[in-house]
Amino acid sequence: MPELPEVETVRQGLAKWVAGRRIEAVEVRHPRAIRRHLPGDAHFAAVLAGRTIEDVSRRGKYLWLPLDSGDAIIAHLGMSGQLLMQPAEAPDEVHLRVRFSFADDGPELRFVDQRTFGGLSVSEGGAELPAEIAHIARDPMDPLFDDEAFVAALRRKHTEIKRALLDQTLISGVGNIYADEALWRAQLHGVRPTDALTRPVVRRLLAHVRDVLGEAIVAGGTSFDALYVNVNGQSGYFDRSLNAYGREGQPCHRCGTAIRREQFMNRSSFSCPRCQPRPRKPLR
Numbered sequence: 605m606p607e608l609p610e611v612e613t614v615r616q617g618l619a620k621w622v623a624g625r626r627i628e629a630v631e632v633r634h635p636r637a638i639r640r641h642l643p644g645d646a647h648f649a650a651v652l653a654g655r656t657i658e659d660v661s662r663r664g665k666y667l668w669l670p671l672d673s674g675d676a677i678i679a680h681l682g683m684s685g686q687l688l689m690q691p692a693e694a695p696d697e698v699h700l701r702v703r704f705s706f707a708d709d710g711p712e713l714r715f716v717d718q719r720t721f722g723g724l725s726v727s728e729g730g731a732e733l734p735a736e737i738a739h740i741a742r743d744p745m746d747p748l749f750d751d752e753a754f755v756a757a758l759r760r761k762h763t764e765i766k767r768a769l770l771d772q773t774l775i776s777g778v779g780n781i782y783a784d785e786a787l788w789r790a791q792l793h794g795v796r797p798t799d800a801l802t803r804p805v806v807r808r809l810l811a812h813v814r815d816v817l818g819e820a821i822v823a824g825g826t827s828f829d830a831l832y833v834n835v836n837g838q839s840g841y842f843d844r845s846l847n848a849y850g851r852e853g854q855p856c857h858r859c860g861t862a863i864r865r866e867q868f869m870n871r872s873s874f875s876c877p878r879c880q881p882r883p884r885k886p887l888r
Contacts, residue, residue, distance in 0.1 A: 608777025609820035617835035619660040626656045626707040637701035641725035664776025670731035684831040685722025743777035766794030786813040788848035793880045848874040
């Protein structure tokens with residue numbers, strides 16, 4: 605699933621292409637793509653026709669496009685969602701779900717989603733921050749992210765550090781890939797209990813989270829297949845810089861020990877047995 609760097613890459617691309625443009629018409633090709641818009645596809649298209657997209661914003665893994673009406677379009681990519689800019693004459697994608705055409709007859713915005721886990725909706729009065737995503741915490745790249753509040757909140761939790769990093773109400777935008785990468789840099793195993801970590805250790809981990817996310821944004825995100833691409837259909841290349849995730853059996857870039865894979869929350873975690881030893885007393 606796309607994490608903060610991938611969604612931020614899409615946000616930056618969309619901002620260049622759609623900010624300030626007036627929507628001429630919206631075509632919903634698959635109702636599941638707007639299932640979170642409860643009034644339905646006809647209402648979705650009608651409420652957006654004639655509206656101008658003022659900007660493209662992000663909260664964690666969600667995008668929202670403020671409109672001149674005071675409403676906003678909320679977008680979540682899910683597992684395979686893509687927001688693509690395409691010439692009007694370009695052939696329809698096989699998994700095209702929603703098409704936005706604009707009054708200037710320029711490139712269309714197309715929502716393509718093979719697995720249809722992502723979706724779009726309209727948030728009434730949500731231009732500033734949609735109520736539907738207001739519960740999501742700020743991410744560490746946000747200038748208003750409060751480092752010390754995060755350190756204190758994390759240390760109050762009785763959970764494992766990787767679970768805490770994936771908790772979008774505590775810190776948003778971090779998923780499985782970048783949690784593993786930050787933990788590798790911090791030399792912490794993912795099952796270390798949060799309430800046993802010192803403040804300096806948590807601050808150091810947060811710095812590594814921020815560094816990993818920043819470097820991944822510069823690289824355009826991580827692409828393991830064709831499902832994640834930017835608005836121009838290009839893949840990211842941060843996978844070339846991964847130190848832990850997906851490297852089972854390969855030598856650790858720090859000590860040479862083979863990277864291990866362990867089961868974690870119905871997914872896989874990757875770490876170095878030597879650099880990231882499991883705690884002697886696992887969380888109970």
